[in-house]
Amino acid sequence: MAHAKSVSKWPFAALSLVLSLVLGLGPGWGPVQAAASAQPGQNSGTVVSTTNGKVRGGTHNRVRSFQSIPYAAPSVGERRWRGPEPAAAWTGVRKATTPGAACTQPQGLPVGQSGGYSVCDHLASPLSAGLFDRADAALGRYPLSGFASAGEALATVRTDVTWSVPTLDTARLLSTWTPTRMYEFSERDTPWFKGYPAPSFGQRAQRMAELPYLFDLALFENVQDEQSRFRDRMLHTCVAFAASGRTSWPAFRGEHGYTQTLSSRAWKRADFATDHHYAFWKNLR
Template sequence: MRHTRSVSRWSVTALALAALAFGTATAPSSAPPASATAAHERPAGGGTVVTTTGGTVRGAAEAGVRAFQGIPYAAPPVGKRRWAPPKPAARWPGVRDATRPGAPCAQPKGLPIGVPSESEDCLYLNVTAPAASDGERPVIVWIHGGSLMYGTGDMYGPRRLAAEGAVVVSMNYRLGIMGFQGSPAVEGAEGLGLEDQQAALRWVRANAASFGGDAGNVTLMGQSGGGYGVCGHLASPGSAGLFDRAVLQSAPCATGGSRTRAEARAEAERVTEKVGCERHTAACLRRKPVAELLDAYGAFNEPRPVAGTDLMPLAPAEALRTGRFNRVPVLIGVNRDEERGRVLGQELAPGGAPMRREEYEPAVRAEFGADADAVLERYPLSAHGSAGEALAAALTDAEWATPTLDTARLLAKWTPTRMYEFAEDDTPWFNGYPGPSFAPRAQHMAELAYFFDLALFEDVRPEQEPFRDRLLRTWVGFAGSGRTDWPRFREGDRHVQSLSAERWDRADFARDHRYAFWKSVG
């Protein structure tokens, strides 16, 4: 079954849109990390004081939740510790201010799904909890997306999830070349981003109760690149016992989540040659400025942990196929119109335009090669409102819907699994962008506007608040119990729940996305 690298496609689209709407960023973030100033040197805000294993923190209380930001969960991986596994953070004296997020991990410039940064001192997390700390609340650990190249935990405001009753933790983790360094000269650095996430999960087990959370009820939740991180934790022995449930959004483990050692080394060799570190490679790379490494690595890559290592003995797909993974209840889903956003992004990019009808067939042939005739027969232009919509439908079914159903089938053989399709038609568009030529509907990332305060999107319309509330209740309910208000997905009954404001019931997912056809080609 054909599956191309859709997450990288989304990076390209996001960069094009960023240049259109915001211009290209020209300087990295200069904001100091939350640890840069000791608490006694800075006025302490009127927040809540909580004691953690590393020391005492003071957060802020507002709008029915308590928020704590910039808490170190691991020691800064700087100097000789560049590309070293995470180590516990040092304790701090007094009361640490926790009202500002920590520095973003190093990442390239230009994307609205990221924050330009050259910081290596970036291993900080954030906790948002209900205002009342009575009882043990389910804990949701959010792994942000961004192709494992971009993003920060604090970009995604989780106050609604917390108000619904969950303690929500997000973290920054090493990205790109700083978190997934495949050079054999830098031993054991192929999956440091995943190891950082494991360190954050250990911190959560040790500290959740201090924030009113149940340390024995931790749900990992990730979308896109962050979802592939969840795939990695399902497959990694080092994550065993660190989480109790998992939510996979737009991240089909059956076709993603790892790469080969050869792929990682080829990428590392390209960077090593570009920065002139062919001799004394490890020492040379550790001396290089972060900006030079980021420039050599580039903006369009798809870093992943390497399969066949102690961190990830098996690729996620093989781990799920054989049952050799961390078996926890899983909620997995996909957006019904994933690829609409990418096609629209290409239209709106500088020099772009809506796809003309005569461009549809060449585009399908470029995408699908020897299978193009069959694809054109099943996705005729006459059945869609435009060439862009037709292409997006075929790409969504091939690259997202089919492998997500495959992943659910693999999971359900071994562990309780629920599957959904986010199918809302009237979703917010990207904030500040020109209107699209056709409705984005349930495009990639669209569901995030309902779960998080996210500046990337326009506001959800007031009449959709009941739908948003139901989504929030469902996700927090799954975190609490491992169940949903629809049945489990089983091989004998592949139940996929359609989620939209107008419809909350079973979808004919395999038919709607031509699953049998896509399993027959490629």
């Protein structure tokens, strides 16, 4: 829907956040303060010194590369769920010619799988300072005791910080320049991806969940018969908006613009900023 921003209320994003908490490493743990000059007689400059020991990289088209250098001690055992610790030093020359193991990724799901690689970006980003302090604050705002499962808690956090905050920021910006309608797809019992195992917790309005209500897609299981009236209403709303640029709910205006919930229950105004802890995330540093 043009001029409209949709946010999934319960996306399947728990694994990505788990990885952020377990593998996200702050600055200061980088291993390389490499010597600018090559070691004498060591394969044309492919051996350099780091803070933890020497590494041997490779060359290709006159470009030197050094791969799979540890940035911190593995976050396993007693180090799990704690702040990062320095990587152990080594003796001799460490091989650095091939990539290390990739960050964990979900296999087979027909959704973007960039979460683990995004976590790897924390290894070199100055903005990762205080990462674990922010994680503690998030756990205080979203206590596990308030959710049916850890997966549901993590998915809620990921929804709010990744989708809800940028969506509200975007709607506020757009509304200063053009007529804007904002909705939140909040159906609780949605079709899952056909042929793929469902998560261990109720996925609810996960990413792309509204698509089977608008299109005939083999990607999803069928919409339930009891949701047919809701599906028809969704279709009518989108077609009417495409024809007129209007919806049955008011346009989004100002800091507290109107957001409409779309579900098989009553359509009503959502307290979007409060529901998704907008102020908490905007002020978290």
